[in-house]
Amino acid sequence: MKDNKFFPIIVVGLCILLIAIVVFGFSILKKDNSSDKPGGANSNVDDLIAPVIDLSLDTMEEEQSEVKIIVVASTDDEEGIDYIQLPDKTKIFAETHEYPVTENGEYSFKAVGVNGAESTLSIEVTNIREISANNPYIPTGFECIGGEVDTGYVIQDKFGNQYVWVPVPTGILTRSNMMSTDYEESNSSATALVNSVAKNYGFYIARFESSSYEIDGRKVAASLAEKMPWTGINFREAEEAATSSAEAFGYENVATALVNSYAWDTTLEWINKSVPNYSTNTSYGNYSGTIYPTGSTESDQMNYICDLAGNVREWTTEEYAPINSNTGKKTTTKKNNSTDTVRNRVVRGGSANLNKIANSRNGYPEDLTDEYWGFRMVLYENT
Secondary structure, eight states: GGGTTTTTHHHHHHHHHHHHHHHHHHHHHHHHHHSTTOOOOOOOOGOOOOEEEEEEEEESSSSSEEEEEEEEEOEEEEEEEEHHHOOOOOOOSSSSSEEEEEEEEEEEEEEEESSSOOOEEEEEEEOOEEEEOTOOOOOOOOOEEEEOOTOOEEEEEETTOEEEEEEEEEEOOOOOTTTTTTTTTOHHHHHHHHHHHHHEEEEEEEESSOOOEEEETTTEEOTTTTTTOOOOOHHHHHHHHHHHHHHHHHHHSSEEEOHHHHHHHHHHHHHHHHHTTTGSSSSSSOOOOSSOTTOGGGGGTTTTTOOOSSEEEEEEEEEEBBOOOOTOOOEEOOTTSOEEEEEEEEEEEEEEBBBTTTOOOEEEEOOOOTTTTOOEEEEEEEO
């Protein structure tokens, strides 16, 4: 028994050694299992399957005001895509997304997989129109047929309708009687034009006085050369015919409307820069007594815009409503044999039978018609 006095010590030592071996082995096994899990503490992201990004533009056409970058993220990893990070750092938890941009430049996108791996890709956008008065937008379905911005930039659709760009470098339209309480311009299309010009620094005015055009069984206004002006039409009819034109001819992202006081005055101010005192001179229009096909009077083709001074007078959306000095209220006109009232709308320019300057304005009941009265349209981008 003397030889076995160290036996308990040996047993305890062997037990401690066995426990140490078991603990060490378990830690090794746990470490191996942890490294096998995606995103584990000791995982190597570089060894994981990275996402693939595909970037494309929804259009490659020139002169767009907006394009969409189409981003598609994919991965061969069965865990899939976690999210796409957009250039503005927004995270989109999807595999595809359309990102609209309105300025040229380089845009970077990041795709992150559920496994933690990520990829980044950039695309350069170069086909967005630089917005300025000297760079007119061309509506879909139109083409430029000649001219320069300063002296008349003309576009035409497939039907032959022609419009001229009126540049507004400040983005603010002119209205010569802005301070007069006798005149109001509250038409919704006038407001829409003001907003459009603030964004695009210009608008299009019909090159010609409106003529009647039948399309798909309906009669709408057109801006065609060598056509007799549409006369004998009251304000409401003219407004409807002008507003319906864009839809009837299939225009996209632009509207047509009856010319308003902002458009008329801004156009005259622009023409006066090329032809001093044009708007206050009766030397240009057709005052012969006979209405001619619009565009026939060579003396009244200013910056490619025809017949603003004469030929036929033109309805506008402006309202004439002077204050009655006795009542202090706006003056209205009563319909014949009726208590109903009608608004007085402003007619601009002169006609074949009335020698008046282009800048002239007179108010008449909006239900009135005259064989020497017609109208003109504007065309502008919807905002």
